[in-house]
Amino acid sequence: MSIAHEKEAKVERLEVRLTPSTKALLAHAAQVRQTTVTEFLVSSAVKAAEDVVASPKVFFADDAGWAAIQRLLEDAEYVPSAGAVQRLKRRSPV
């Protein structure tokens, strides 16, 4: 469990319905890891959820999105906005 999650009190409940064989599998896996079914379930799910949140690596463009990307890539007319340049000058890491 993450540090951020550990700090909070566990006030929420989640009920799940599952088949006897799924439950037996979870119980077995939890036993192998020397933990409870609940802890096993939550820690596995949190890790999977963090992966989903953290790492979209492929982005899918429909026809309109693809055309918009191509237009941007071919656009030689871009002039940086004064506001953006000013912000970069004010907040420089170097």
Add this chain to the structure above:
Amino acid sequence: MALPAPDLRVSALSPAHVLGDFASGVPARDAWLHRRALPAQQSGDALTHVAAVDERVVGFCTLSTAAVMRSSLPGARRRNAPDPVPALLIGQLAVDLRYQGGGIGMMLAHDAMRRAMLIARYGGWRLLAVNPDGEKAESFWAKLDFVPVSGITPPLMVLTQAMVRGLLEAAGTLPG
């Protein structure tokens, strides 16, 4: 509103940095910093730069590679357009709640743009992209000329490499 501390430094995340009780207000992002940032740094999946006061981390920003693909079959494909389009993704950017509003996020975004241009010397990419997680994030990136592109899943805002170069040249911070 806390202004960036005078001794604030931006550098690559290292094991010497103190993450302490860093909290940005977005639990998933904080969890990522506390649990995943160093392993991702060590494996090379995603490179994190941090803003730190002494060694204490007050903000962070990650870069990794990504791709924009067509979801439909290509018809008349343009000759010069790579498919998929290689991109660099600003995957995570967060500032500790106690330091928000002071320009540290902007400084980290600026740093990410400079890192992108350093990468461009050695490997190809066309887009610097970010997947904003709400209106506040969208307006932040729009302030740096990032363009929202509709029709992409998950949604993206992007700068082309030429745009990043133009911005840094104008700001006088293009890596030499």
